[in-house]
Amino acid sequence: MEYFADSEGVIRAARHYDDQRRRSRLLVRATNDDKFVETSRADRRRDERLTIPKIFTADPAKAIVTSQKNGFNAVYEYDLTRMELGEKLFSAPGYDIIDLITSSDGKQLTGVRYIDTQRRVRWFDPDLAKIQANIDKAVGPDRTADIVSMNRNHDILLVRVGSSTEPGRYYFYNIASGLMTLYAKVNADIPANIGASTKTIHYKSRDGVDIQAVLTLPRGRDARNLPLILLPHGDPSVRDYEQWDWMTQFLANRGYAVLQPNYRGSSGFGKAFSDLGDGQWGLKMQDDLIDAVGWAVKQDLADTKRVCIMGISYGGYAAMRGAQRDGTTYRCAISYAGVSDLGGMARYGDRFLYSNSYKDNLKEEAPDFASVSPINFAADFTVPILLMHGAKDLRIPVHQSHQMAQKLESAGKTVRYVEQKEADHHFTREADRIEFLKEVETFLNRYNPA
DSSP states (O other): EEEETTTSSSSEEEEEEEETEEEEEEOSSSTTTTEEEEEEEEEEGGGGOOOOOOOOOSSTEEEEEEOOOSSEEEEEETTTTEEEEEEEOOOOTOOOOOEEEETSSSSSSEEEEEESSEEEEEOHHHHHHHHHHHHHHHHOTTTTEEEEOOOSSSSEEEEEETTTTTEEEEEEEEETEEEEEEEEESSSSSSSSSSOOOOEEEEEEEEEOOEEEEEEEESSSSSSSEEEEEEOSSSTTTTOOSSSOOHHHHEEEEEEEEEEETOOOOOSSSSHHHHHTTTTTHHHHHHHHHHHHHHHHHTTTEEEEEEEEEEEEEHHHHHHHHHHHHHHSSEEEEEEOOOOOOOHHHHGGGGGHHHHHHHHHHHHHHOOOOOGGGGGGGOOSSEEEEEETTTSSSSSHHHHHHHHHHHHHHTOEEEEEEEEOOOOSSSOSHHHHHHHHHHHHHHHHSOOOO
16 A cells, blocks of 8 residues: 655555455565565554654664654654664644654654644754744744755755735745745735734533634624634544635635634544544534534624534535534534535445445444434525535535535525536635635625625
């Protein structure tokens, strides 16, 4: 399934996966002349995971890995002879490590990336740490500077500078001259100083779970009694954080407060928090969203009578489920590329590689497909809903929204269905993003005006 090479191009490790048995094997060797030797196994059905070498160091017996040994993804040394974790090199308390940065020769760990409220980097290379500090000082406290690439000598860097209120720019930074030269603007047509401010907040779920969320407030409006868009992220195993987001900024520009909860099951907060989402599609994960609204109302930020739920992919599922199950909380709902029928998604997965693992994932997330699939409860929908979907979506097929719309129309519910003929799952085309935002604006002006 995967091969892993060292800095000299020698294939040092390989991962084999058997989808019928749900078992993985790690195979390791020292040189091209050696045979691969199986060093460890993992059974997916027992929630076992292989520890994969990320960096092969100058010492052929050592590697660097990430592991959730203590509940959070951290960086460790690894002994390739005994296949054991060694010294912990770095951890971000309360958060998972998301990426390792290697030296130009590929043999050393020079930095790590993680997300707390924003994307962060910790440099172990003292020269790069000093350079980062100098750049951070130059761009100021309200912007972040991310070294995204560099030449082998580390004397010319490509740096992205931005914030949650602006799309950002790329610069070349010449170490010798100390000059940063503009290379490119992101979304250059968006005027400066138009973005709304964001901040991270925390609230408690009804069963006491601490949940982190991102709040964006519209510019020029008193932060009281605002119309609210609840925007749960897609793919339960990702997360939201403070960054420029075109969809959130559009909504804030139109006068809405936007709240993005990292509901249970979201990634980045350790294994225990991720595991809280097991079996909770449409159940406690949905309760976490309602509790986010409750927090906003209690803070006097949101008008309890002007709350709309909106989302894409899993977020689209959450919007459908909210319109069906929790209509007293929401005034309307908007779903793009949402899942309406979990059983249908399981059948759709049969055509793809590793389909058994895919169906296992779905079963872990929702053991009883029928009881949490909105397609089965069209009569229960109590608020207007906008359904949009791309006809060329390969991740979630378009009939997931089309059939939901048909069911709602037959039940006499208020629904608008828009099928984008050329759209995929990821808004690859600008034209599809613009059409989506226009539809959203028209729908909100009618059913939840700001």
